[in-house]
Amino acid sequence: ETGVTQSPTHLIKTRGQQVTLRCSSQSGHNTVSWYQQALGQGPQFIFQYYREEENGRGNFPPRFSGLQFPNYSSELNVNALELDDSALYLCASSRGTSGGAYNEQFFGPGTRLTVL
């Protein structure tokens, strides 16, 4: 069973640019959640996708957007990058259900984004 994978591992961008981060969910999982972890902080929830639809969003501006594909992999897009966007971006996959019960989330290793 393949775990959650993320690409790229590291990325350096400049202010104002756009970035796309990718996540492949664990086999059998249909839900992907994205988190931002600033240096020295705990992860903060960005949004979650369940069966290709957004299923909850944290306190992040609209320039943070996402997609989930039919194979349940996911992308996180950030437009107009700011210095404060520098962080570790984590995705986590889980086996979601229509009833909404919480199921364990399995985290990928993250993408380290640096904005200069």
Add this chain to the structure above:
Amino acid sequence: TQLLEQSPQFLSIQEGENLTVYCNSSSVFSSLQWYRQEPGEGPVLLVTVVTGGEVKKLKRLTFQFGDARKDSSLHITAAQPGDTGLYLCAGVGGAQKLVFGQGTRLTINP
């Protein structure tokens, strides 16, 4: 807004000592989880506590969920250098999201 406060944020102790990390909130969570995160990796789940007053043990680690389901603690007995890492508590909030504390960076010195 649901928030979790962890204390202490940093802890450096000698091998063999005991320690306790606290996780507190003013909100009630349906369950609370503890994770450990190594550099360059994502958080790895250690335990989930669900019932108020629940105590779970994982070898030298003891986890407790407060009676009111607003707080939790992690106690490590006879700490070892291999216990070094970032420990995160997380509450299961609405919309299936996890609400994380800011983490406790633990260093065990040989």
